[in-house]
Ligand SMILES: O=C(O)CCC(=O)C(=O)O
């Protein structure tokens with residue numbers, strides 16, 4: 001199986017990265033602003049050249065579907081309690097250093113995007129267990145495994161890359177992933193999977209618990225759009241791109257079984273191949289895992305949440321290579337929230 005590529009930041013590189021982070025931290029107190037996005041994209045050009053080269057190759061040459069960046073320090077006492085479980089919001093200031101680091105690396109791959117119908121359009125999202133959500137098929141679930149999926153598989157503007165930065169993972173709960181490059185599918189199955197015959201519905205993170213959404217009224221156009229995608233989904237192809245190195249989009253939990261036997265059989269083979277080639281990556285504090293969302297699927301093992309402020313805590317960014325393609329669903333030229 002193809003293991004994720006790894007890139008370890010060395011001591012000299014870390015000094016240079018820290019210098020850039022600290023300069024940005026002097027100027028900004030949140031990563032959720034357009035001014036910060038411009039500044040961090042510019043500053044990403046100052047990253048050490050070896051790091052930029054590795055990220056650029058990951059993007060331009062597609063040598064691997066996953067890239068693990070190691071070597072950022074995390075002071076567990078300084079980052080504050082894991083959000084949600086404790087009933088208090090995260091102290092954004094306490095993780096600003098890491099948030100900036102994450103955006104700096106991510107900016108080498110693409111532009112961060114968010115969703116009007118998810119966490120109020122926030123770009124940097126918390127992945128942490130939430131009381132009452134234990135059995136949900138979302139990033140706030142825990143006792144139920146998060147089934148493997150393409151991120152936002154149903155959406156025409158789904159991200160090309162997904163970043164997961166680990167701040168805390170005391171029980172070594174694994175992120176699961178499978179690489180398209182590992183899958184063995186016959187030419188006949190590939191030909192069936194390339195046809196627009198498969199229905200993928202929106203993730204329930206955009207649908208459940210709508211009554212808890214602050215400012216819901218102002219976002220109803222976007223929520224209505226999600227509801228329409230749910231009620232009348234357009235059939236799509238699961239495999240696309242070049243025949244010899246295809247891309248995929250798939251999320252069985254939100255899919256209908258195709259009616260015709262041959263398509264159902266090809267879909268079942270794809271799922272079985274993915275299951276066979278699923279690997280575990282238990283992220284450690286300070287690690288950032290970048291996944292090519294067109295060449296891997298990912299999920300998470302089940303675990304028992306502690307709700308003691310020390311739970312598993314990742315931050316997540318979705319990145320697009322081409323912001324313009326979603327312009328019809330974004331409010332402004334450099335607005336990042338799609339819906
Ligand atoms: O918790 C994880 O490791 C992965 C979660 C996930 O699939 C996601 O946040 O999109």
Ligand SMILES: [Fe+2]
Pocket residue numbers: 149150151298299
């Ligand atoms: Fe995901």
